[in-house]
Amino acid sequence: xxxxxxxxxxxxxxxxxxxxxxxxxxxxxxxxxxxxxxxxxxxxxxxxxxxxxxxxxxxxxxxxxxxxxxxxxxxxxxxxxxxxxxxxxxxxxxxxxxxxxxxxxxxxxxxxxxxxxxxxxxxxxxxxxxxxxxxxxxxxxxxxxxxxxxxxxxxxxxxxxxxxxxxxxxxxxxxxxxxxxxxxxxxxxxxxxxx
Amino acid sequence: xxxxxxxxxxxxxxxxxxxxxxxxxxxxxxxxxxxxxxxxxxxxxxxxxxxxxxxxxxxxxxxxxxxxxxxxxxxxxxxxxxxxxxxxxxxxxxxxxxxxxxxxxxxxxxxxxxxxxxxxxxxxxxxxxxxxxxxxxxxxxxxxxxxxxxxxxxxxxxxxxxxxxxxxxxxxxxxxxxxxxxxxxxxxxxxxxxxxxxx
Numbered sequence: 511x512x513x514x515x516x517x518x519x520x521x522x523x524x525x526x527x528x529x530x531x532x533x534x535x536x537x538x539x540x541x542x543x544x545x546x547x548x549x550x551x552x553x554x555x556x557x558x559x560x561x562x563x564x565x566x567x568x569x570x571x572x573x574x575x576x577x578x579x580x581x582x583x584x585x586x587x588x589x590x591x592x593x594x595x596x597x598x599x600x601x602x603x604x605x606x607x608x609x610x611x612x613x614x615x616x617x618x619x620x621x622x623x624x625x626x627x628x629x630x631x632x633x634x635x636x637x638x639x640x641x642x643x644x645x646x647x648x649x650x651x652x653x654x655x656x657x658x659x660x661x662x663x664x665x666x667x668x669x670x671x672x673x674x675x676x677x678x679x680x681x682x683x684x685x686x687x688x689x690x691x692x693x694x695x696x697x698x699x700x701x702x703x704x705x
Numbered sequence: 706x707x708x709x710x711x712x713x714x715x716x717x718x719x720x721x722x723x724x725x726x727x728x729x730x731x732x733x734x735x736x737x738x739x740x741x742x743x744x745x746x747x748x749x750x751x752x753x754x755x756x757x758x759x760x761x762x763x764x765x766x767x768x769x770x771x772x773x774x775x776x777x778x779x780x781x782x783x784x785x786x787x788x789x790x791x792x793x794x795x796x797x798x799x800x801x802x803x804x805x806x807x808x809x810x811x812x813x814x815x816x817x818x819x820x821x822x823x824x825x826x827x828x829x830x831x832x833x834x835x836x837x838x839x840x841x842x843x844x845x846x847x848x849x850x851x852x853x854x855x856x857x858x859x860x861x862x863x864x865x866x867x868x869x870x871x872x873x874x875x876x877x878x879x880x881x882x883x884x885x886x887x888x889x890x891x892x893x894x895x896x897x898x899x900x901x902x903x904x
Binding site for chain 1: 880881882
């Protein structure tokens with residue numbers, strides 16, 4: 511794997527968007543996207559946490575799990591690392607920037623169970639990225655996720671009081687909107703060719 | 706509540722995917738082939754049954770403050786078993802499913818059932834609930850993958866059904882079709898099964 515981190519960053523946002531092509535982080539994407547403001551808060555929190563936890567998980571994987579031959583425990587270790595760093599992050603943010611804490615505070619616990627965080631960590635191991643590539647890929651994925659949730663939130667505020675078939679109200683229409691967004695993103699796929 | 710009611714509730718009336726909108730990630734990602742969907746469904750069912758059993762068995766000894774962490778670790782242990790089993794016995798499928806086997810840990814269905822049912826009910830009932838929820842999930846996966854594989858590859862379970870005259874729909878193999886099909890399924894079920902009406 512010799513892809514430049516810069517290309518990987520753009521690929522993670524557009525051509526292999528973590529939500530629109532890999533379907534990660536759907537649960538919070540569908541439930542939080544009702545308003546622009548909370549979507550933005552959650553998006554920022556995801557970018558933040560994704561970058562930090564992926565860097566930590568990379569270090570833990572290659573400097574702890576591989577030398578000790580306990581790679582089969584990676585799932586549990588990754589989850590613990592993610593949960594612990596989210597807790598730590600929450601304490602640090604609360605202590606130093608109370609204003610940021612008010613915007614991010616409620617979203618941080620939600621993120622521990624967001625599959626995008628865990629999924630990106632697993633992808634970086636499977637695709638054998640090096641440290642720089644991992645950071646670029648994680649940040650890009652976070653921004654891509656945020657882009658997707660902001661777009662859906664924008665569309666949902668517009669269709670809120672339109673007539674929709676009763677059975678489609680709520681998750682149904684959101685999924686169709688997401689499908690159309692995914693179709694649009696397929697159009698980017700020729701730009702850079704990274705899986 | 707009778708066991709049969711618990712089962713029907715978990716599998717149909719309160720189905721995790723179409724009613725509670727949980728576990729969407731994996732039901733979209735693995736459904737391009739029926740075989741992958743079946744194996745993923747069975748993996749989730751296995752983890753659900755045993756995680757529910759364990760969580761329910763120790764529910765009176767788990768302090769509330771560490772409840773979530775304990776549940777995640779229990780689920781993680783069973784997912785590792787599924788992952789190791791798949792890698793040893795079905796290496797091809799394991800490779801295609803990729804990270805999605807590991808992602809069963811953060812699959813909201815498992816946490817959802819643990820929190821909503823297993824943490825409050827006796828072990829045997831929880832096992833029935835696990836079987837129901839797992840089968841309900843597998844059913845959704847198979848329904849979506851049936852359409853995607855038939856139109857996308859012209860085959861079912863890898864056996865060619867449609868002849869060479871069939872022009873494969875490449876959209877069915879790609880990501881957007883999964884969103885559309887799941888939305889269509891939710892729409893159909895809301896309309897015919899729950900009979901939702903505009904108020």
